[in-house]
Amino acid sequence: xxxxxxxxxxxxxxxxxxxxxxxxxxxxxxxxxxxxxxxxxxxxxxxxxxxxxxxxxxxxxxxxxxxxxxxxxxxxxxxxxxxxxxxxxxxxxxxxxxxxxxxxxx
Amino acid sequence: xxxxxxxxxxxxxxxxxxxxxxxxxxxxxxxxxxxxxxxxxxxxxxxxxxxxxxxxxxxxxxxxxxxxxxxxxxxxxxxxxxxxxxxxxxxxxxxxxxxxxxxxxx
Numbered sequence: 001x002x003x004x005x006x007x008x009x010x011x012x013x014x015x016x017x018x019x020x021x022x023x024x025x026x027x028x029x030x031x032x033x034x035x036x037x038x039x040x041x042x043x044x045x046x047x048x049x050x051x052x053x054x055x056x057x058x059x060x061x062x063x064x065x066x067x068x069x070x071x072x073x074x075x076x077x078x079x080x081x082x083x084x085x086x087x088x089x090x091x092x093x094x095x096x097x098x099x100x101x102x103x104x105x106x
Numbered sequence: 107x108x109x110x111x112x113x114x115x116x117x118x119x120x121x122x123x124x125x126x127x128x129x130x131x132x133x134x135x136x137x138x139x140x141x142x143x144x145x146x147x148x149x150x151x152x153x154x155x156x157x158x159x160x161x162x163x164x165x166x167x168x169x170x171x172x173x174x175x176x177x178x179x180x181x182x183x184x185x186x187x188x189x190x191x192x193x194x195x196x197x198x199x200x201x202x203x204x205x206x207x208x209x210x211x212x
Contacts, residue, residue: 041205
């Protein structure tokens with residue numbers, strides 16, 4: 001399993017950002033071919049005070065080939081173009097191999 | 107669902123870092139009371155070149171109370187102390203509400 005991790009810095013207008021993210025960007029991201037799971041999390045604090053990022057979005061794919069094919073697709077290009085219009089200065093994206101995602105057995 | 111997101115910058119000695127992370131730190135993190143899932147991912151690239159972070163670790167809990175109780179426990183203090191010894195200058199931790207973790211139905 002691999003994932004595309006998108007981390008967003010704090011926007012000056014957090015409400016507007018969240019509204020756009022949920023109602024415009026997320027529906028585009030959901031269309032990515034081969035997407036297995038989308039997880040969106042909003043950071044509310046850090047042990048040291050303010051969290052460095054506002055939002056962490058993760059898009060899971062079966063493998064690297066599937067992830068890169070999704071990004072090269074028409075849907076991937078549309079989502080990529082969209083993210084640059086509303087968060088080009090806020091977002092950093094990383095490709096990651098998921099080493100461990102096990103539930104904890106107790 | 108909430109999670110503690112720990113992002114680690116690149117270490118000068120990546121091999122040593124990974125070895126310590128997997129064999130010393132992860133077993134400590136797994137002992138956190140109330141931990142529902144631990145996911146470790148290693149970033150291998152960014153659309154713009156190098157990923158800003160080397161490793162993204164996520165620890166999931168049922169709610170904020172459970173997460174903070176875990177961190178205040180003896181196991182939480184041990185894991186927190188450990189992370190500061192091997193990655194105090196590399197790690198940033200964030201508390202996040204998980205807004206959406208659904209699988210994609212096709």
